Amino acid sequence: xxxxxxxxxxxxxxxxxxxxxxxxxxxxxxxxxxxxxxxxxxxxxxxxxxx
Numbered sequence: 001x002x003x004x005x006x007x008x009x010x011x012x013x014x015x016x017x018x019x020x021x022x023x024x025x026x027x028x029x030x031x032x033x034x035x036x037x038x039x040x041x042x043x044x045x046x047x048x049x050x051x
Contacts, residue, residue, distance in 0.1 A: 003024055004016060005021060
């Protein structure tokens, strides 16, 4: 996923998420999770890349 403004849009836009010039917040919503699975599950790592 590439959250970028339109000016910085990548050539391949299949994973592009258009965002504004201001701040950006990424949220993960999990509906009705398996409580046993949550004991060992960890959220994916978010890595900022200078593309």
